[in-house]
Amino acid sequence: MSIYESSRAASRAAFRLSCRPRLHGLANFPASGPVIVAPNHLSFLDSIIVSSFMPRRVSFFAKAEYFTSTGVKGAAMRTFFQSIGSIPVERGEQAASVAALQLALEILDRGDVFGIYPEGTRSRDGMLYRGRTGVGWLALTTGAPVVPVGLIGTERLQPADSMMVTPRRFTMKVGEPLYFDRVGPGHSLPQRRQVTDRIMNAIADLTGQERVGRYNQRPGAE
Template structure:
């Protein structure tokens, strides 16, 4: 079955998922313990992450540092999608960026919509089927005002298609640790809470828009229970840049 067009990125490679390689394990077993000593994140519910089997870590998203904290505190190897531009730079800066994102388990993808978004979901599915714990942000992008936004149903499609259980993740304080525009994370105590696994298979087939919506809403409710954030009740989207885009969004039906 083809993935529904509900996502923000597109895969570079339609082939098999590659192993994260040596840099990932250096980051996980050498760099991560040092970072934990410095920042001392409070981690709750690590035992809720299954040791084996397909699992999706679905988290709220407040800061760039979120994508470092989740792999650093998860008891399992984690992979997630990141902008391909992080892997394409040249010179020393490009090599450093590529090494860093490889070390934290990122898989490079190109941003886009429509067909590009479908390909991103397919790439996500391949990662889950490979046995890795896959992390994503159902809101789609960072919350700049601290509220929890409506989840996009790509998470529902992935869970229903792969049969993976979903572990909700609540991140608290990461927006103070590394606010937008701050390059290096401040020393702040943050909390990473892993909730109880959710099985959404009872909602039905991934082909059903209703099933995807209900599964997504249950996952977002679990994230909200962990974080206590104010609910926005809408999708997290950048303001329309021009009149044509404002009209297009006004006429567009709600995404399932």
């Protein structure tokens, strides 16, 4: 068993034992081919939860500093994020965002699964924010189906700005795949927005969250 599968099995067992999660719709997940997984985002633990329970390996981006921190803590963080298949990416610069999408494109071109949070960053008030169009760009460029995922209650496991994890029951709902024509990178911004909005509508149907018509921002961001 690979390090990834061992870590995934251990995380899955820990969540099942301590949180008794409610899991719905796993049978909706495509058994083969490229897939884009698009969850809402409430907790630092969301990527671990999704990666633990999905039928196939899901690659998520993680902040580059998780892989470059020094000392014992830094080494532990690096080992952990590598073990769950996270991919380091710089945040906050346009060039870095473009490079990240190109890396996601490579993952999907291999026929693998890539996870992306359309909201961009965690919701700190529990509401569902406007989706950023990177997910629409990937869907239209690759033609890969998008699987919407609704996470409910994960914010109670580890509230924002807290290092403590408290076992709480949560729900993960996996929606039916959304299919879009493969247009290629030459598609228009209105097309990308339309696809992104459809994905966000599917997520909202799964979670029942109150919608916000603006983009979410990280604390301290302009």
